[in-house]
Amino acid sequence: MNKRRTVYLKNLIFILSMVMIGLLAGCSSLLTDTDNQSADRVSATVIKVVDGDTIHVRINGKDETVRMLLIDTPETHAPGKSVQMYGPEASQFAEKELPVGSPIQIEEGVKGYKRDKYDRLLGYIYLKNGDMYNAKVVEKGFARVGYIYPPNTKHLDMLKEKQADAEKAHLGIWSIPGYVTSSGYDMTKVKTQKASTSTNTSPSQSSSSRSCKIKGNINSSGAKIYHIPGDPSYNQTKPEQLFCSVSEAKKAGFRAPKR
Known part of the structure; x- marks a missing residue:
């Protein structure tokens, strides 16, 4: 009886030891991951x-x-x-x-x-x-x-x-x-967009846009900028698009020039 009990206790101790080792390994893994995150x-x-x-x-x-x-x-x-x-x-x-x-x-x-x-x-x-x-x-x-x-x-x-x-x-x-x-x-797509913006305009749009004075220009770096009459660079600005109001220009993605 004592012998069977001794064997049982040994097996129990072995199982508990393995469980503890597993738990410690898991904790160690978590700690290692955390340490590595900061160490990296x-x-x-x-x-x-x-x-x-x-x-x-x-x-x-x-x-x-x-x-x-x-x-x-x-x-x-x-x-x-x-x-x-x-x-x-x-x-x-x-x-x-x-x-x-x-x-x-x-x-x-x-x-x-x-x-x-x-x-x-x-x-x-x-x-x-x-x-x-x-x-x-x-x-x-x-x-x-x-x-x-x-x-x-x-x-x-x-x-x-x-x-x-x-x-x-x-x-x-x-x-x-x-x-x-x-x-x-692909910068050719930028040039294509500029060309289509200035050429793909219906006759009715073209005639009505002549009365719109706000110039929309896309500069060499790709920035979309609108210029209103009176701006220092207004006269020399070549528009890709004309707008009738500032809100219309902003809606199209254009911004005012930086002062």
């Missing part, structure tokens, strides 16, 4: 904004160029390329969200894939309030999801959701049909 992020200070998807930072006294993972904004500084539509807006958004001197955190790419062929650090940028910049610039319609190279795809699904929302709302780059492609941006 490094603190940095912004020292320069290059454009909407590239910045210079200082990490532990060392200057680094950071190329943001999974996003692509229109070009503003690419050698041999003209400024692409919404490129300046993307850069301005980056300058607003990532001002020089601001503290940020960088979630680096997967170990072994932390740098691109230009030796730039790859990562997701987090603002002081915890928001991910990569997601915000896509959400605003200033960037497409692109440069998808496994294994650096951790936040791909989330970014694609943000992109779908921006596309559905026709924000920024998504306001021009065909402008966003799988490999970048």
